[in-house]
Amino acid sequence: xxxxxxxxxxxxxxxxxxxxxxxxxxxxxxxxxxxxxxxxxxxxxxxxxxxxxxxxxxxxxxxxxxxxxxxxxxxxxxxxxxxxxxxxxxxxxxxxxxxxxxxxxxxxxxxxxxxxxxxxxxxxxxxxxxxxxxxxxxxxxxxxxxxxxxxxxxxxxxxxxxxxxxxxxxxxxxxxxxxxxxxxxxxxxxxxx
Amino acid sequence: xxxxxxxxxxxxxxxxxxxxxxxxxxxxxxxxxxxxxxxxxxxxxxxxxxxxxxxxxxxxxxxxxxxxxxxxxxxxxxxxxxxxxxxxxxxxxxxxxxxxxxxxxxxxxxxxxxxxxxxxxxxxx
Numbered sequence: 001x002x003x004x005x006x007x008x009x010x011x012x013x014x015x016x017x018x019x020x021x022x023x024x025x026x027x028x029x030x031x032x033x034x035x036x037x038x039x040x041x042x043x044x045x046x047x048x049x050x051x052x053x054x055x056x057x058x059x060x061x062x063x064x065x066x067x068x069x070x071x072x073x074x075x076x077x078x079x080x081x082x083x084x085x086x087x088x089x090x091x092x093x094x095x096x097x098x099x100x101x102x103x104x105x106x107x108x109x110x111x112x113x114x115x116x117x118x119x120x121x122x123x124x125x126x127x128x129x130x131x132x133x134x135x136x137x138x139x140x141x142x143x144x145x146x147x148x149x150x151x152x153x154x155x156x157x158x159x160x161x162x163x164x165x166x167x168x169x170x171x172x173x174x175x176x177x178x179x180x181x182x183x184x185x186x187x188x189x190x191x192x193x
Numbered sequence: 194x195x196x197x198x199x200x201x202x203x204x205x206x207x208x209x210x211x212x213x214x215x216x217x218x219x220x221x222x223x224x225x226x227x228x229x230x231x232x233x234x235x236x237x238x239x240x241x242x243x244x245x246x247x248x249x250x251x252x253x254x255x256x257x258x259x260x261x262x263x264x265x266x267x268x269x270x271x272x273x274x275x276x277x278x279x280x281x282x283x284x285x286x287x288x289x290x291x292x293x294x295x296x297x298x299x300x301x302x303x304x305x306x307x308x309x310x311x312x313x314x315x316x317x318x
Contacts, residue, residue, distance in 0.1 A: 030224040037219050039210035062223050124206045144207035175199055
């Protein structure tokens, strides 16, 4: 029965699946990918990667995770562990493409897309688009990939102060953008328009 | 306090994974890549083993090992008979001509190990 193993894996906890994957059981790892693939792909897109690029990096991240699965001790969540691998791989790719230095720029003002696209749903992904690239990547690294400010600074090769100010400015913008009043204002504009 | 609340809210929003229509095919692609990598690795290890085995066997044949073992056996026999003439209690010294037996024992162990490796490879396939 071809599906029986898949069904068995589907009922297992992540840590148990990792144990199976550590002895080379690829189907068990496939189940982990099914569970957390979207989270990793979403993280990379939120970091600013284009969809195809995000999927490539996510694939590489999962393959790296499979290679290093014995290092995963189950102390944290598997998803968090893979997300950190994916985030670092994406940063390395940016470094190769010589795009990493762009995040060092401070005080880059972005155009607020609120007025331009009033019909767009106010969600996190839309809000992230209003952030400067440095702010966006720092906020995502710290809040989605679970890196500390110091770890993000090291991964980005930026001074800690720069990362902190990127995060602060990014949070301020997101707070304004995601505030209930902001959503209500948009709703009102939609009704009037 | 409001700042902390907002950060918690943001963490919750980030934790919500977006849904992708091609999530299943994405997982299938990774499984296929893992299978491909695994097969390649298995063939590489197998090929390396065969090459190593052939090289080892050819080296054994080229170094006239069996001839040397026979010579060593002859020398050891001469040495032990000489020793027994000098001191009759030299019979207590282990028979040095058993060197040939050691070689055959090592060959036996090697054959058993090869069998073990082959069994593992067949299990993998």
